[in-house]
Amino acid sequence: MSNVRVGIVGPTGYAGMELVRLVAGHPRMTLVYLAGSGARTGPLDAHLPHLHVLADALPPVEPLDVHKAADLCDLVFVALPSGESGRVAWEIAQAGLDRGVKVIDLSGDLRLPPEAYEAWYGRPPLPREAIAQACYGLPERHRESIREASLVANPGCYATACALAVLPLGNLLADVKGPIVFDAKSGVTGAGRAPKEHLHLGELANDVYPYRVGQHQHTPEIEQALGGAVRVLLTTQLLPIPRGILVCAYIPIPPDEAPMVYDRYASFCEREPFVRLLPDGQLPHIKAVNGTNECHLAVRWDERSRLLQVFTAIDNLGKGAAGQAVQNANLMFGWPEREGLNLVPLWM
Numbered sequence: 376m377s378n379v380r381v382g383i384v385g386p387t388g389y390a391g392m393e394l395v396r397l398v399a400g401h402p403r404m405t406l407v408y409l410a411g412s413g414a415r416t417g418p419l420d421a422h423l424p425h426l427h428v429l430a431d432a433l434p435p436v437e438p439l440d441v442h443k444a445a446d447l448c449d450l451v452f453v454a455l456p457s458g459e460s461g462r463v464a465w466e467i468a469q470a471g472l473d474r475g476v477k478v479i480d481l482s483g484d485l486r487l488p489p490e491a492y493e494a495w496y497g498r499p500p501l502p503r504e505a506i507a508q509a510c511y512g513l514p515e516r517h518r519e520s521i522r523e524a525s526l527v528a529n530p531g532c533y534a535t536a537c538a539l540a541v542l543p544l545g546n547l548l549a550d551v552k553g554p555i556v557f558d559a560k561s562g563v564t565g566a567g568r569a570p571k572e573h574l575h576l577g578e579l580a581n582d583v584y585p586y587r588v589g590q591h592q593h594t595p596e597i598e599q600a601l602g603g604a605v606r607v608l609l610t611t612q613l614l615p616i617p618r619g620i621l622v623c624a625y626i627p628i629p630p631d632e633a634p635m636v637y638d639r640y641a642s643f644c645e646r647e648p649f650v651r652l653l654p655d656g657q658l659p660h661i662k663a664v665n666g667t668n669e670c671h672l673a674v675r676w677d678e679r680s681r682l683l684q685v686f687t688a689i690d691n692l693g694k695g696a697a698g699q700a701v702q703n704a705n706l707m708f709g710w711p712e713r714e715g716l717n718l719v720p721l722w723m
């Protein structure tokens with residue numbers, strides 16, 4: 376099926392506006408429906424002037440009507456704040472069941488079992504049947520289930536960068552003794568567009584600091600994405616830059632496996648269209664992946680500490696959100712995975 380009719384709920388948010396950019400450039404997608412809270416309606420470029428170049432291809436932004444979304448669209452991306460997004464995605468999926476409408480939710484609402492969601496997000500979960508219907512959308516782990524899914528829970532940005540640092544270990548993960556430590560840093564768009572005091576330029580500039588240590592909601596998501604066999608310690612830190620995530624994972628692999636570990640990463644990355652193992656000696660840069668769906672990865676065995684260091688860089692709005700959502704849509708519709716995602720990074 377080509378020329379799939381696409382809706383985006385939340386196009387005035389950071390993830391939503393990146394979806395608009397990617398969908399508008401996708402050869403098999405046509406934007407037919409844009410909807411938000413009702414606070415910002417009408418032409419999207421009236422709210423986001425940089426999208427003026429797409430004005431002729433954009434429907435006006437309307438207050439959300441779940442049934443209209445399900446009637447007009449073959450595919451709907453939902454990019455609302457957690458707590459709202461999963462419910463809307465589930466309602467659209469229900470309303471569009473007969474028509475086979477596919478829905479991708481970018482929030483955390485459908486990613487975790489109800490008990491874990493309540494514990495880490497601090498709010499009541501969605502009904503168990505909604506969560507059970509959603510397929511966790513990390514293509515590098517769940518590609519075949521995503522192809523069959525009608526409702527996908529798109530992974531979190533930190534969770535994606537951390538999981539991709541470890542998944543190439545494959546069955547060696549079972550031999551990892553002790554927790555995996557992730558030192559993770561993100562640009563400020565990861566926090567969304569709604570104004571908050573700690574995100575003002577005066578607070579953010581010339582500073583880097585840890586936040587939600589030991590409490591970040593992506594902790595159980597990473598453990599789940601790694602199959603539940605390993606404990607993780609995640610330190611999230613805020614960078615005074617707009618976008619991008621850099622992770623360093625410290626992994627206690629059995630030392631006698633160290634000589635073979637680079638080959639494990641190399642064979643994983645050869646199979647994966649968006650995960651690139653950097654040549655030995657090179658380390659990732661956020662700027663080299665910004666604006667794309669790529670993940671750059673580097674591996675280093677540290678003989679002195681006997682720890683494996685794995686670095687990943689992704690764009691939180693790309694492979695961490697909108698790019699990954701389009702990759703999932705490509706899988707759900709049976710298209711080549713890189714369709715619409717051959718994007719040149721924004722180095723400057």
Ligand SMILES: NC(=O)c1ccc[n+]([C@@H]2O[C@H](COP(=O)([O-])OP(=O)(O)OC[C@H]3O[C@@H](n4cnc5c(N)ncnc54)[C@H](OP(=O)(O)O)[C@@H]3O)[C@@H](O)[C@H]2O)c1
Pocket residue numbers: 384385386387388389390391410411412413414415439454455456457459460481482483530531532564565566567568569691692695696
């Ligand atoms: N930012 C990232 O890097 C990132 C990465 C991965 C996942 N995500 C997830 O993606 C989702 C969106 O994140 P974001 O950063 O794009 O957030 P954001 O910048 O705060 O945007 C939120 C969007 O939701 C709309 N909205 C808010 N309340 C609504 C309601 N009750 N009904 C309909 N629309 C409503 C807003 O539209 P109005 O203008 O109409 O108010 C806005 O378009 C979140 O669940 C987030 O966790 C974000």
